[in-house]
Amino acid sequence: MSLANEVFNSTLEIMLNNTNSTDNDSSLVNHPGVARNPYEEFYKVAFGSAIFICVASFITILANSLLLLACCIDPLKIFRSPTTYFLIGLAIVDLLTALIQEPAYATCFMFAYLQHPLKRNADWSCLL
Helix, strand or coil: CCCCHHHHHHHHHHHHHHCCCCCCCCCCCCCEEEEECCEEEEEEHHHHHHHHHHHHHHHHHHEEEEEEHHHHCEEEEECCCCCHHHHHHHHHHHHHHHHHHHHHHHHHHHHHHHHHHHHCCCCCCHHC
């Protein structure tokens, strides 16, 4: 077993055994004597990340589409320089990333949130 695995397992064991805390806002212990799932916070962060990625993807698509539209229309022909062609290439790659990769990541995070074990259990008493 590697050192990283040993440290992780010992940390997880300490977190699960730490039931003497009196702090009600602790992310590990809600009630004295009841240990919570240490991965519960990850699922909440995954949901927030999915929402953030969706918003960032929409803004990225809008901004890069407007940039490409401005470069294509260009009635004064002022965007005809090597630097502009470089920026057009970056905008196309960024647009493809926002159209393909970011929604895929958001979907993965959303599935992680919707299918975690605490969401599927009918017993919500450990969360109160």
